Amino acid sequence: MRKVRRSIVLRYDVDKSLQRYLNRQGAKKGDLSRFVEDAIAARLFQFEVRAVKKRNQRYSQDEILEAIDEALAKG
Numbered sequence: 004m005r006k007v008r009r010s011i012v013l014r015y016d017v018d019k020s021l022q023r024y025l026n027r028q029g030a031k032k033g034d035l036s037r038f039v040e041d042a043i044a045a046r047l048f049q050f051e052v053r054a055v056k057k058r059n060q061r062y063s064q065d066e067i068l069e070a071i072d073e074a075l076a077k078g
Contacts, residue, residue, distance in 0.1 A: 011039070 013021070025034055059067060 007030070021035075025038065028034070062070075
């Protein structure tokens with residue numbers, strides 16, 4: 004997997020809280036990168052969920068469940 008380097012700026016208090024948290028967890032090399040990567044993935048997932056919910060507002064709950072059932076039946 005290709006990796007990229009990014010430079011980020013954090014508020015001092017957020018950085019200190021993160022450092023304390025990682026230290027309590029027995030942080031090892033690479034843990035900060037994994038933490039940031041996980042946080043970004045979680046945030047992107049939240050954005051996607053919001054977009055899907057907004058897009059699906061025009062459908063009733065029954066229509067959504069029926070579409071799910073049909074998709075599952077197709078395998």
